[in-house]
Amino acid sequence: MADEVILLDAWNSAFGMRVRVALAEKGIKYEYKEQDLGNKSPLLLKMNPIHKKVPVLIHNGKPICESAIIVQYIDEVWNDKAPLLPSDPYEKAQARFWVDYIDKKMYDVGRRVWSSKGEELEAVKKEIIQHLKLLEGELGDKPYFGGETFGFVDIGLIGFYSWFYTYETLGNFSIEAECPKLIAWAKRCMEKESVSKSLADPHKVYEFIKGIKKMLGLE
Amino acid sequence: MAEEVMLIGAKGSPFTRRVETALKMKGVQYEFMEEDVSNKSPLLLKYNPVHKKIPVLLHNGKPICESLVIIEYIDETWKGTPILPEDPYERAKARFWAKFMDDKCLQPLWKSCSSQGEEQEKAKEEACELLKILDNELKDKKFFGGDTIGLADIAANFISHWFLIIQEVTGVEVSTKDKYPKLYEWIDEFVNCSIIKENLHPKEELVAVFRGRLQAATATK
Numbered sequence: 001m002a003d004e005v006i007l008l009d010a011w012n013s014a015f016g017m018r019v020r021v022a023l024a025e026k027g028i029k030y031e032y033k034e035q036d037l038g039n040k041s042p043l044l045l046k047m048n049p050i051h052k053k054v055p056v057l058i059h060n061g062k063p064i065c066e067s068a069i070i071v072q073y074i075d076e077v078w079n080d081k082a083p084l085l086p087s088d089p090y091e092k093a094q095a096r097f098w099v100d101y102i103d104k105k106m107y108d109v110g111r112r113v114w115s116s117k118g119e120e121l122e123a124v125k126k127e128i129i130q131h132l133k134l135l136e137g138e139l140g141d142k143p144y145f146g147g148e149t150f151g152f153v154d155i156g157l158i159g160f161y162s163w164f165y166t167y168e169t170l171g172n173f174s175i176e177a178e179c180p181k182l183i184a185w186a187k188r189c190m191e192k193e194s195v196s197k198s199l200a201d202p203h204k205v206y207e208f209i210k211g212i213k214k215m216l217g218l219e
Numbered sequence: 220m221a222e223e224v225m226l227i228g229a230k231g232s233p234f235t236r237r238v239e240t241a242l243k244m245k246g247v248q249y250e251f252m253e254e255d256v257s258n259k260s261p262l263l264l265k266y267n268p269v270h271k272k273i274p275v276l277l278h279n280g281k282p283i284c285e286s287l288v289i290i291e292y293i294d295e296t297w298k299g300t301p302i303l304p305e306d307p308y309e310r311a312k313a314r315f316w317a318k319f320m321d322d323k324c325l326q327p328l329w330k331s332c333s334s335q336g337e338e339q340e341k342a343k344e345e346a347c348e349l350l351k352i353l354d355n356e357l358k359d360k361k362f363f364g365g366d367t368i369g370l371a372d373i374a375a376n377f378i379s380h381w382f383l384i385i386q387e388v389t390g391v392e393v394s395t396k397d398k399y400p401k402l403y404e405w406i407d408e409f410v411n412c413s414i415i416k417e418n419l420h421p422k423e424e425l426v427a428v429f430r431g432r433l434q435a436a437t438a439t440k
Contacts, residue, residue, distance in 0.1 A: 050319065050352060059308075062308055064308070064311045064315075065315060066314070066315055066318060069311050069314045069315055069318070070311070072310075072311070072314070073307050073308070073310070073311040076307040076310065077307045089292055089295040089296045090278070090281055090283070090292070092291075092292070092295065093283045093288050093289070093291070093292040094283075096285075096288045096291065097283070097284055097285055097288050100285055100287075100288065101269065134269065
Protein backbone atom coordinates (compact mmCIF):
# COMPACT_ATOMS: atom_id res chain seq x y z
CA MET A 1 0.00 0.00 0.00
CA ALA A 2 1.44 3.38 -0.95
CA ASP A 3 2.18 5.74 1.88
CA GLU A 4 0.41 9.06 1.84
CA VAL A 5 2.58 11.76 3.36
CA ILE A 6 1.47 15.39 3.56
CA LEU A 7 3.36 18.25 5.20
CA LEU A 8 1.53 21.34 6.41
CA ASP A 9 4.18 24.02 6.66
CA ALA A 10 5.10 27.67 6.11
CA TRP A 11 8.00 28.50 3.79
CA ASN A 12 10.00 30.51 6.36
CA SER A 13 9.46 28.33 9.41
CA ALA A 14 12.77 27.11 10.84
CA PHE A 15 10.79 24.29 12.47
CA GLY A 16 9.12 23.31 9.21
CA MET A 17 12.54 23.19 7.59
CA ARG A 18 13.57 20.51 10.10
CA VAL A 19 10.86 18.24 8.76
CA ARG A 20 11.62 19.04 5.11
CA VAL A 21 15.28 18.15 5.67
CA ALA A 22 14.38 14.90 7.48
CA LEU A 23 11.99 13.83 4.71
CA ALA A 24 14.63 14.64 2.07
CA GLU A 25 17.33 12.73 3.96
CA LYS A 26 15.09 9.67 3.93
CA GLY A 27 14.06 10.16 0.30
CA ILE A 28 10.35 10.21 1.23
CA LYS A 29 7.87 11.46 -1.36
CA TYR A 30 5.33 13.85 0.10
CA GLU A 31 2.86 16.57 -0.73
CA TYR A 32 3.79 20.00 0.58
CA LYS A 33 0.87 22.28 1.53
CA GLU A 34 1.84 25.86 2.22
CA GLN A 35 -0.15 27.34 5.11
CA ASP A 36 -1.23 30.94 5.56
CA LEU A 37 -0.72 31.46 9.27
CA GLY A 38 -2.66 34.71 9.20
CA ASN A 39 -5.70 32.84 7.96
CA LYS A 40 -5.47 29.27 9.20
CA SER A 41 -6.95 26.55 7.04
CA PRO A 42 -9.64 24.15 8.26
CA LEU A 43 -7.17 21.33 7.60
CA LEU A 44 -4.53 22.84 9.91
CA LEU A 45 -7.10 23.51 12.63
CA LYS A 46 -8.38 19.94 12.32
CA MET A 47 -4.93 18.33 12.32
CA ASN A 48 -3.40 20.49 15.06
CA PRO A 49 -6.35 21.71 17.15
CA ILE A 50 -4.24 22.16 20.29
CA HIS A 51 -1.48 24.44 19.01
CA LYS A 52 -2.81 25.42 15.56
CA LYS A 53 0.80 25.64 14.35
CA VAL A 54 3.06 24.32 11.63
CA PRO A 55 4.68 22.00 10.87
CA VAL A 56 2.22 19.10 10.91
CA LEU A 57 3.01 15.80 9.21
CA ILE A 58 0.00 13.80 8.09
CA HIS A 59 0.91 10.15 7.50
CA ASN A 60 -1.88 8.06 6.02
CA GLY A 61 -4.39 10.49 7.49
CA LYS A 62 -2.88 10.59 10.98
CA PRO A 63 -1.35 13.87 12.20
CA ILE A 64 1.94 14.24 14.05
CA CYS A 65 2.74 17.67 15.54
CA GLU A 66 5.80 19.41 16.99
CA SER A 67 8.86 19.39 14.72
CA ALA A 68 11.30 17.51 16.98
CA ILE A 69 8.65 14.85 17.58
CA ILE A 70 7.92 14.64 13.83
CA VAL A 71 11.62 14.15 13.00
CA GLN A 72 11.89 11.32 15.54
CA TYR A 73 8.73 9.76 14.11
CA ILE A 74 10.18 9.92 10.59
CA ASP A 75 13.40 8.32 11.84
CA GLU A 76 11.50 5.49 13.57
CA VAL A 77 9.10 4.71 10.72
CA TRP A 78 11.54 4.98 7.82
CA ASN A 79 14.33 3.22 9.65
CA ASP A 80 15.90 1.49 6.67
CA LYS A 81 18.22 4.33 5.65
CA ALA A 82 19.93 7.54 6.76
CA PRO A 83 19.54 7.21 10.55
CA LEU A 84 18.93 10.67 12.01
CA LEU A 85 19.35 9.85 15.69
CA PRO A 86 22.32 7.96 17.12
CA SER A 87 21.72 4.34 18.10
CA ASP A 88 23.50 4.60 21.45
CA PRO A 89 21.02 5.65 24.21
CA TYR A 90 23.49 8.07 25.81
CA GLU A 91 24.30 9.78 22.51
CA LYS A 92 20.58 9.87 21.73
CA ALA A 93 19.92 11.57 25.06
CA GLN A 94 22.57 14.20 24.32
CA ALA A 95 21.05 14.83 20.89
CA ARG A 96 17.57 15.23 22.38
CA PHE A 97 18.97 17.55 25.07
CA TRP A 98 20.47 19.90 22.46
CA VAL A 99 17.39 19.96 20.25
CA ASP A 100 15.37 20.77 23.37
CA TYR A 101 17.84 23.62 24.10
CA ILE A 102 17.38 24.98 20.56
CA ASP A 103 13.59 24.71 20.96
CA LYS A 104 13.62 26.60 24.24
CA LYS A 105 16.01 29.37 23.24
CA MET A 106 16.11 30.09 19.52
CA TYR A 107 12.42 30.61 18.75
CA ASP A 108 11.97 33.11 21.52
CA VAL A 109 14.99 35.29 20.69
CA GLY A 110 14.21 35.07 16.97
CA ARG A 111 10.79 36.54 17.55
CA ARG A 112 12.08 39.29 19.81
CA VAL A 113 14.73 40.40 17.30
CA TRP A 114 12.21 41.80 14.90
CA SER A 115 9.72 43.06 17.43
CA SER A 116 12.12 45.08 19.61
CA LYS A 117 14.44 48.06 19.24
CA GLY A 118 16.98 50.15 21.10
CA GLU A 119 18.14 48.74 24.41
CA GLU A 120 15.78 45.77 24.18
CA LEU A 121 17.20 44.84 20.78
CA GLU A 122 20.76 45.06 22.14
CA ALA A 123 19.80 42.67 24.91
CA VAL A 124 18.25 40.17 22.47
CA LYS A 125 21.33 40.39 20.26
CA LYS A 126 23.55 39.50 23.22
CA GLU A 127 21.29 36.53 23.97
CA ILE A 128 21.45 35.24 20.39
CA ILE A 129 25.24 35.43 20.45
CA GLN A 130 25.33 33.67 23.81
CA HIS A 131 23.15 30.78 22.60
CA LEU A 132 25.01 30.40 19.30
CA LYS A 133 28.38 30.48 21.09
CA LEU A 134 27.22 27.71 23.41
CA LEU A 135 26.09 25.63 20.45
CA GLU A 136 29.37 26.36 18.66
CA GLY A 137 31.19 25.10 21.76
CA GLU A 138 29.15 21.91 21.67
CA LEU A 139 30.02 21.44 18.00
CA GLY A 140 33.71 21.80 18.75
CA ASP A 141 35.90 20.55 15.93
CA LYS A 142 33.43 17.96 14.71
CA PRO A 143 32.10 18.31 11.14
CA TYR A 144 28.54 17.90 12.43
CA PHE A 145 26.91 17.99 15.87
CA GLY A 146 26.44 14.24 15.60
CA GLY A 147 30.10 13.67 14.75
CA GLU A 148 31.00 12.40 11.31
CA THR A 149 27.43 12.25 10.07
CA PHE A 150 24.65 14.80 9.78
CA GLY A 151 21.94 14.10 12.35
CA PHE A 152 19.22 15.23 14.72
CA VAL A 153 20.92 18.28 16.24
CA ASP A 154 22.15 19.48 12.84
CA ILE A 155 18.57 19.18 11.58
CA GLY A 156 17.36 20.92 14.74
CA LEU A 157 19.48 24.02 14.19
CA ILE A 158 20.05 24.40 10.45
CA GLY A 159 16.67 25.97 9.64
CA PHE A 160 17.61 28.98 11.79
CA TYR A 161 20.54 29.62 9.42
CA SER A 162 18.05 31.04 6.94
CA TRP A 163 17.12 33.59 9.62
CA PHE A 164 20.71 34.65 10.44
CA TYR A 165 20.76 37.34 7.77
CA THR A 166 17.60 38.83 9.28
CA TYR A 167 19.04 38.78 12.82
CA GLU A 168 22.32 40.30 11.59
CA THR A 169 20.70 43.06 9.56
CA LEU A 170 18.20 44.08 12.22
CA GLY A 171 20.73 43.78 15.03
CA ASN A 172 23.62 45.25 13.07
CA PHE A 173 26.14 42.51 13.82
CA SER A 174 27.92 39.62 12.14
CA ILE A 175 27.26 36.10 13.34
CA GLU A 176 30.28 34.88 11.36
CA ALA A 177 32.53 37.26 13.32
CA GLU A 178 31.14 35.93 16.61
CA CYS A 179 30.82 32.25 15.68
CA PRO A 180 33.01 31.41 12.67
CA LYS A 181 32.96 27.65 13.30
CA LEU A 182 29.18 27.63 13.42
CA ILE A 183 28.96 29.41 10.07
CA ALA A 184 31.47 26.94 8.61
CA TRP A 185 29.21 24.15 9.90
CA ALA A 186 26.13 25.78 8.33
CA LYS A 187 27.86 26.10 4.96
CA ARG A 188 28.93 22.47 5.20
CA CYS A 189 25.28 21.48 5.80
CA MET A 190 24.17 23.62 2.87
CA GLU A 191 26.34 21.46 0.57
CA LYS A 192 23.84 18.68 1.19
CA GLU A 193 20.95 18.76 -1.25
CA SER A 194 18.49 17.78 1.48
CA VAL A 195 19.39 21.04 3.26
CA SER A 196 19.86 23.46 0.36
CA LYS A 197 16.53 22.47 -1.15
CA SER A 198 14.69 22.78 2.17
CA LEU A 199 15.90 26.09 3.53
CA ALA A 200 14.28 29.41 2.74
CA ASP A 201 16.23 32.13 0.93
CA PRO A 202 17.67 34.36 3.69
CA HIS A 203 17.01 37.53 1.71
CA LYS A 204 13.39 36.57 1.16
CA VAL A 205 13.06 35.97 4.91
CA TYR A 206 14.43 39.45 5.59
CA GLU A 207 12.08 41.08 3.09
CA PHE A 208 9.18 39.25 4.70
CA ILE A 209 10.13 40.48 8.18
CA LYS A 210 10.63 44.02 6.86
CA GLY A 211 7.09 43.81 5.52
CA ILE A 212 5.71 42.60 8.86
CA LYS A 213 7.49 45.37 10.74
CA LYS A 214 6.09 47.99 8.36
CA MET A 215 2.60 46.57 8.70
CA LEU A 216 2.83 46.62 12.47
CA GLY A 217 4.41 50.08 12.55
CA LEU A 218 7.59 48.68 14.09
CA GLU A 219 10.14 50.25 11.78
CA MET B 220 30.57 -4.54 35.99
CA ALA B 221 28.58 -2.91 38.75
CA GLU B 222 26.37 -0.13 37.57
CA GLU B 223 26.50 3.23 39.20
CA VAL B 224 23.31 5.24 39.05
CA MET B 225 22.92 8.50 40.91
CA LEU B 226 20.06 10.97 40.79
CA ILE B 227 20.73 14.56 41.75
CA GLY B 228 17.39 16.09 42.64
CA ALA B 229 15.18 17.79 45.17
CA LYS B 230 12.51 15.97 47.16
CA GLY B 231 9.84 18.60 46.54
CA SER B 232 10.36 18.74 42.78
CA PRO B 233 7.86 17.05 40.45
CA PHE B 234 10.60 16.82 37.81
CA THR B 235 12.81 14.83 40.16
CA ARG B 236 9.83 12.67 41.09
CA ARG B 237 9.24 11.87 37.39
CA VAL B 238 12.71 10.41 37.06
CA GLU B 239 12.33 8.44 40.29
CA THR B 240 9.08 6.97 39.01
CA ALA B 241 10.81 5.85 35.82
CA LEU B 242 13.74 4.32 37.72
CA LYS B 243 11.36 2.45 40.02
CA MET B 244 9.31 1.18 37.07
CA LYS B 245 12.49 -0.45 35.77
CA GLY B 246 13.62 -1.65 39.19
CA VAL B 247 16.89 0.29 38.96
CA GLN B 248 18.90 0.71 42.16
CA TYR B 249 20.14 4.25 42.52
CA GLU B 250 21.68 6.68 44.94
CA PHE B 251 19.82 9.91 45.62
CA MET B 252 21.61 13.17 46.23
CA GLU B 253 19.44 15.96 47.61
CA GLU B 254 20.30 19.31 46.07
CA ASP B 255 19.67 22.66 47.73
CA VAL B 256 18.57 24.66 44.69
CA SER B 257 19.04 27.96 46.52
CA ASN B 258 22.72 27.08 46.98
CA LYS B 259 23.76 24.96 44.01
CA SER B 260 26.48 22.42 44.54
CA PRO B 261 29.68 22.27 42.45
CA LEU B 262 28.53 18.80 41.38
CA LEU B 263 25.30 20.14 39.87
CA LEU B 264 27.11 22.98 38.12
CA LYS B 265 29.62 20.48 36.75
CA TYR B 266 27.04 18.03 35.42
CA ASN B 267 24.45 20.52 34.18
CA PRO B 268 26.44 23.59 33.19
CA VAL B 269 23.89 24.64 30.57
CA HIS B 270 20.73 24.89 32.67
CA LYS B 271 22.14 24.40 36.21
CA LYS B 272 18.92 22.60 37.14
CA ILE B 273 17.78 19.36 38.70
CA PRO B 274 17.12 16.55 38.04
CA VAL B 275 20.37 15.18 36.65
CA LEU B 276 20.87 11.46 36.22
CA LEU B 277 24.42 10.18 36.45
CA HIS B 278 24.92 6.77 34.87
CA ASN B 279 28.40 5.42 35.38
CA GLY B 280 29.57 9.01 35.77
CA LYS B 281 27.90 10.34 32.60
CA PRO B 282 25.23 13.00 33.06
CA ILE B 283 21.82 13.17 31.40
CA CYS B 284 19.71 16.30 31.95
CA GLU B 285 16.08 17.36 31.37
CA SER B 286 13.51 15.05 32.96
CA LEU B 287 11.76 13.95 29.75
CA VAL B 288 15.10 13.23 28.06
CA ILE B 289 16.19 11.28 31.14
CA ILE B 290 13.00 9.19 31.13
CA GLU B 291 13.50 8.18 27.49
CA TYR B 292 17.10 7.29 28.30
CA ILE B 293 15.93 5.12 31.19
CA ASP B 294 13.39 3.41 28.95
CA GLU B 295 16.02 2.64 26.32
CA THR B 296 18.73 1.54 28.74
CA TRP B 297 16.89 -0.78 31.13
CA LYS B 298 14.51 -3.61 30.28
CA GLY B 299 11.32 -4.12 32.22
CA THR B 300 8.05 -2.21 32.26
CA PRO B 301 8.01 -0.15 29.03
CA ILE B 302 7.48 3.57 29.54
CA LEU B 303 6.96 4.48 25.89
CA PRO B 304 4.86 2.39 23.49
CA GLU B 305 6.45 0.43 20.62
CA ASP B 306 4.37 1.89 17.82
CA PRO B 307 5.96 5.06 16.36
CA TYR B 308 2.62 6.90 16.09
CA GLU B 309 1.73 6.13 19.71
CA ARG B 310 5.24 7.20 20.73
CA ALA B 311 4.77 10.51 18.92
CA LYS B 312 1.47 11.04 20.77
CA ALA B 313 3.08 10.24 24.14
CA ARG B 314 5.89 12.72 23.44
CA PHE B 315 3.36 15.33 22.29
CA TRP B 316 1.34 15.19 25.52
CA ALA B 317 4.44 15.09 27.74
CA LYS B 318 5.74 18.22 25.97
CA PHE B 319 2.31 19.82 26.28
CA MET B 320 2.47 19.42 30.06
CA ASP B 321 5.87 21.07 30.28
CA ASP B 322 5.56 23.78 27.63
CA LYS B 323 1.97 24.84 28.19
CA CYS B 324 0.53 23.68 31.49
CA LEU B 325 3.15 24.21 34.17
CA GLN B 326 3.44 27.98 34.16
CA PRO B 327 -0.28 28.85 34.02
CA LEU B 328 -1.16 26.24 36.64
CA TRP B 329 1.51 27.54 39.00
CA LYS B 330 0.64 31.18 38.33
CA SER B 331 -3.10 30.59 38.75
CA CYS B 332 -2.40 29.99 42.42
CA SER B 333 0.76 31.94 43.14
CA SER B 334 0.26 35.27 41.39
CA GLN B 335 -2.11 38.12 42.12
CA GLY B 336 -4.59 40.47 40.48
CA GLU B 337 -4.87 40.57 36.71
CA GLU B 338 -1.95 38.20 36.19
CA GLN B 339 -3.71 35.63 38.33
CA GLU B 340 -7.06 36.06 36.56
CA LYS B 341 -5.41 35.56 33.20
CA ALA B 342 -3.51 32.51 34.45
CA LYS B 343 -6.69 31.02 35.91
CA GLU B 344 -8.48 31.38 32.57
CA GLU B 345 -5.60 29.74 30.76
CA ALA B 346 -5.37 26.98 33.35
CA CYS B 347 -9.07 26.17 32.94
CA GLU B 348 -8.71 25.90 29.17
CA LEU B 349 -5.71 23.62 29.52
CA LEU B 350 -7.38 21.38 32.08
CA LYS B 351 -10.38 21.09 29.76
CA ILE B 352 -8.07 19.95 26.94
CA LEU B 353 -6.57 17.29 29.21
CA ASP B 354 -10.01 16.22 30.41
CA ASN B 355 -11.08 15.76 26.77
CA GLU B 356 -7.98 13.78 25.91
CA LEU B 357 -8.83 11.30 28.65
CA LYS B 358 -12.42 10.74 27.53
CA ASP B 359 -11.98 7.16 26.34
CA LYS B 360 -8.79 6.20 28.17
CA LYS B 361 -7.79 5.21 31.66
CA PHE B 362 -4.38 6.85 31.36
CA PHE B 363 -2.83 9.23 28.83
CA GLY B 364 -0.82 6.20 27.78
CA GLY B 365 -3.90 3.98 27.36
CA ASP B 366 -4.33 1.03 29.72
CA THR B 367 -1.06 1.51 31.54
CA ILE B 368 0.88 4.56 32.68
CA GLY B 369 3.40 5.99 30.27
CA LEU B 370 5.53 9.01 29.54
CA ALA B 371 2.65 11.49 29.41
CA ASP B 372 1.16 10.27 32.70
CA ILE B 373 4.53 10.57 34.43
CA ALA B 374 4.93 14.06 32.95
CA ALA B 375 1.49 15.01 34.29
CA ASN B 376 2.49 14.12 37.84
CA PHE B 377 2.37 17.68 39.04
CA ILE B 378 -1.36 17.75 38.26
CA SER B 379 -2.07 14.55 40.15
CA HIS B 380 -0.30 15.63 43.28
CA TRP B 381 1.37 18.99 43.44
CA PHE B 382 -1.35 21.09 41.86
CA LEU B 383 -4.01 19.81 44.25
CA ILE B 384 -1.77 20.61 47.20
CA ILE B 385 -0.96 24.12 45.91
CA GLN B 386 -4.67 24.85 45.57
CA GLU B 387 -5.23 23.69 49.13
CA VAL B 388 -2.32 25.70 50.48
CA THR B 389 -3.30 28.92 48.70
CA GLY B 390 -7.03 28.46 48.99
CA VAL B 391 -7.38 29.15 45.28
CA GLU B 392 -9.81 26.82 43.51
CA VAL B 393 -9.02 26.16 39.87
CA SER B 394 -9.82 22.51 39.30
CA THR B 395 -12.80 20.59 40.63
CA LYS B 396 -14.21 17.12 40.10
CA ASP B 397 -17.37 18.60 38.56
CA LYS B 398 -15.50 20.67 36.01
CA TYR B 399 -13.03 17.96 34.97
CA PRO B 400 -14.50 14.56 35.81
CA LYS B 401 -12.25 12.52 33.53
CA LEU B 402 -9.13 14.26 34.85
CA TYR B 403 -10.10 13.46 38.44
CA GLU B 404 -10.74 9.85 37.49
CA TRP B 405 -7.23 9.79 36.01
CA ILE B 406 -5.82 11.32 39.21
CA ASP B 407 -7.44 8.52 41.23
CA GLU B 408 -6.14 5.79 38.91
CA PHE B 409 -2.69 7.34 38.74
CA VAL B 410 -2.10 7.82 42.46
CA ASN B 411 -3.45 4.33 43.13
CA CYS B 412 -0.95 2.67 40.82
CA SER B 413 1.33 0.76 43.12
CA ILE B 414 4.46 2.35 41.72
CA ILE B 415 3.07 5.79 42.46
CA LYS B 416 1.33 4.96 45.73
CA GLU B 417 4.38 3.35 47.29
CA ASN B 418 6.49 6.40 46.55
CA LEU B 419 4.20 9.31 47.34
CA HIS B 420 5.72 12.08 49.35
CA PRO B 421 4.06 12.74 52.66
CA LYS B 422 1.66 15.62 52.11
CA GLU B 423 3.12 17.71 54.96
CA GLU B 424 6.53 17.69 53.29
CA LEU B 425 5.14 19.01 50.04
CA VAL B 426 2.99 21.58 51.82
CA ALA B 427 6.11 22.91 53.53
CA VAL B 428 8.00 23.07 50.20
CA PHE B 429 5.19 25.02 48.61
CA ARG B 430 4.68 27.44 51.42
CA GLY B 431 8.37 28.24 51.02
CA ARG B 432 8.13 28.69 47.26
CA LEU B 433 5.03 30.85 47.54
CA GLN B 434 6.68 33.09 50.10
CA ALA B 435 9.65 33.46 47.78
CA ALA B 436 7.36 34.19 44.83
CA THR B 437 5.47 36.97 46.62
CA ALA B 438 8.65 38.33 48.19
CA THR B 439 10.27 38.96 44.81
CA LYS B 440 7.42 41.21 43.66
